[in-house]
Amino acid sequence: MLTLYHSPRSRSTRVVALLHELNALDTVAIERVAIPRQDGSGQRDPRNPHPEGKVPFLVHDGVAVRESSAIMLHLADLFPEAGLNIPAGHPQRGAYFGWFAWYAGVVEPVMVLEAVGLSHPALAATFRDGAAMRQRLREALAEGPFLFGAQFTAADLLLHSPYAWFGKPGDPVLDAWVDRCMSRPGARFALEFDAESQTPSA
Known part of the structure; x- marks a missing residue:
């Protein structure tokens, strides 16, 4: 159950x-x-x-x-x-796991810190900053409409969600990705x- x-x-x-x-x-x-x-x-x-x-x-x-x-x-x-999902044994399985770990360890802390207006060099060194985070997403989206090319995965659903909540980042590539995710039947x-x-x- x-x-x-x-x-x-x-x-x-x-x-x-x-x-x-x-x-x-x-x-x-x-x-x-x-x-x-x-x-x-x-x-x-x-x-x-x-x-x-x-x-x-x-x-x-x-x-x-x-x-x-x-x-x-x-x-x-x-x-x-x-x-x-990306199934067990697939070459991209580890990369798929990486997005979920990155969300929990980087994306959510960075976005919460930005939302409340907190900044410090030690925080940026530990978690990166919003600009670096958005650059990684842009690079990942260079080869397709989603993080794994043409395949929409649970990673896209998770990673776009804070932008659906806080607002789109104002970057054409990322905004288009967020729009694609938000237009999905599940959303x-x-x-x-x-x-x-x-x-x-x-």
């Missing part, structure tokens, strides 16, 4: 988009829960088993899977017929799903 704990308009929205792309909505139960929001609204939901009350949180046959990158890798591998479904959802009070 697979259960995703989700709160509308949060980091778990991209996992809902992935489930639609994977044609897995009939297989994975989505439990809507409340979460504390940065604007002070919301609250921790006792129905959410995440130890910190966060989302996304996936439970697979009693085993907890935390963090967006791990959850999306796991789901894309569970439903390979959708073609959103459109997730927006509609969240718009129709009422976050339950805890």
Whole structure:
């Protein structure tokens, strides 16, 4: 049994988009829960088993899977017929894993630091900066409309998501990529799903 704990308009929205792309909505139960929001609204939901009350949180046959990158890798591998993963044994499998690790270790920290206006040479040396991050994406997109050429993968879905949230970066190549990802059926479904959802009070 697979259960995703989700709160509308949060980091778990991209996992809902992935489930639609994977044609897995009939297989994975989505439990809507409340979460504390940065604007002070919301609250921790006792129905959410995440130890910190966060989302996304996936439970697979009693085993907890935390963090967006791990959850999306796991789901894309569970439903390979959708073609959103790079399968085991493929020469690009390691590069595919690399995008998920880079998102968690670089992209999210850099974008959060930029959003709150924090900068320091030590931070830039450790995480790079937004310009270097965007340059890496531009280079990766030089050979196709997506990170792996013509193939749209869960990596595209994850990596474009902060730009869908914070706004496009203002670079023609990256903006076009974000638009392509946002026009996917999964992204459109997730927006509609969240718009129709009422976050339950805890």
